[in-house]
Amino acid sequence: MNFEAMATAALEKRAAVYAQRSAVMADTALTDTDKRAKVTAFDAEMTALEGEARSHIAAAESAAEIQALNERAAKLAAGGKGARGEWRSLVPTDREYRALIAEGTPTAGGYAVPATVSQQWVDKLRAQSTFMRAPGLNVIRFDQGNKFTIPQLSASTDPAVVGEGNAIPEGTLTFAGLALDPVKYAALYRASQEMVDDASVDVEEMVGNTLVRDIANVVDRDAFQGAGGTAALGGLTVAGNSTATTLSTGKTVVSWDDVIDAYGSIAAIGGTPSVVWASVDMWKGLVKAREGTGATAGGYLAGSITNDPAKAAMGLPLLPTMNLPVRTVIVADASRVFLGIRKDVRLARSESWKFDSDSIGYRAVIRVAGLRVAEAASVQRIVASAT
Structure with a gap:
């Protein structure tokens, strides 16, 4: 799955919802009560989309970490029987055990x-x-x-009254x-x-x-x-x-x-x-x-x-x-x-x-x-x- 593309799509949807929210806030035809109701709904939708994007980004990072660990394990396995025997004891330590697994993935042995x-x-x-x-x-x-x-x-300084053609003071x-x-x-x-x-x-x-x-x-x-x-x-x-x-x-x-x-x-x-x-x-x-x-x-x-x-x-x-x-x-x-x-x-x-x-x-x-x-x-x- 392309988690990065899914995260981008969620963020684009959030941007579209934010644009709708801004339009509601600027709509003088709506009452304050109507605005609050619509803005509350928009805020909830934006929060959900933000959470979706974050989850996709985190999934992409987790997938990259798993791939890196797999590559590392493959290199260790390629080192020969002697190398494997020296690296991994009969009862591995926590550090050795974690090096074999994706720590953040329970299905891969992580806790x-x-x-x-x-x-x-x-x-x-x-x-x-x-x-x-x-x-x-x-x-x-x-x-x-x-x-x-x-x-x-x-x-901040107060705005000043400025005559026609005069410079506006900073x-x-x-x-x-x-x-x-x-x-x-x-x-x-x-x-x-x-x-x-x-x-x-x-x-x-x-x-x-x-x-x-x-x-x-x-x-x-x-x-x-x-x-x-x-x-x-x-x-x-x-x-x-x-x-x-x-x-x-x-x-x-x-x-x-x-x-x-x-x-x-x-x-x-x-x-x-x-x-x-x-x-x-x-x-x-x-x-x-x-x-x-x-x-x-x-x-x-x-x-x-x-x-x-x-x-x-x-x-x-x-x-x-x-x-x-x-x-x-x-x-x-x-x-x-x-x-x-x-x-x-x-x-x-x-x-x-x-x-x-x-x-x-x-x-x-x-x-x-x-x-x-x-x-x-x-x-x-x-x-x-x-x-």
Whole structure:
């Protein structure tokens, strides 16, 4: 199979979808609601096509690696019986064994997950992560250097009034580069060989899903309220990553009025709100809010039952999470939030780690950097009063 041609085709399709997305954004005949719906669909399609292209590229790299290893094995075999006897002992070491196989291909004896599967696990991570499911979120992979650098325009001079025929004075732009260190999230489990052999379910798949779920939960926690620095991500509750509004005493529940105010604050700076995150206690109140009270209560403010009010807020995804502090609701323009991925989710399986106990080891690792918000006003954080 020509993986390179398949990757090129996927990227060309992505470019065509992006052109359609740009046309929708420029179409003044569409309402903001229609634009958001179309742009969300385009973003999902572009993400899928990007993942397809990456998988084809990784498959091409894996095929090239296998070919190189086969050529190397052929050269070793051509060295004669004596050469083979000296190179390979009766019980080969891990290094000798790995030289014979394609480490990333289980069918060839390898125990590491193929690179082509890595993108699938990133997609699973996004599905498991409440934070990373936000439409328009900037999840950027970076390969160069050991820092995630976000260029910022820190200052600029104001335009001037210029008379007819006069020279336009040159302004000044001041750029700054925000550099963030990647941090590693990892999980390690083991299972007995007997349990894996005798299980009536696919243990390998179950362990993989559990590893990704656990990492997604920790990434979510730090993305929402991490302490920052080198120990964790800088969360949305960190200074400079959001604008906080603390409700006055007596207002123990975030109302739709508060959500609308936050929406307006983002729109006022030219942003486009794209998601509402809520702690579970506040999410319940928003979903159940209705027109009127008591016996005269009308329909749900979040939408009719046919529109699934549990998942929408003013046309935006309404996502509950246990990783926000209680009494907290966040309205955000996710396109202004940046998260870097230094290394995709990698799953590995090893029978060497606990050789003496005949156990299998499972490990998952991902390295991410960030997160950072372009301007604090793009993320409005509402905190209800405790009393």
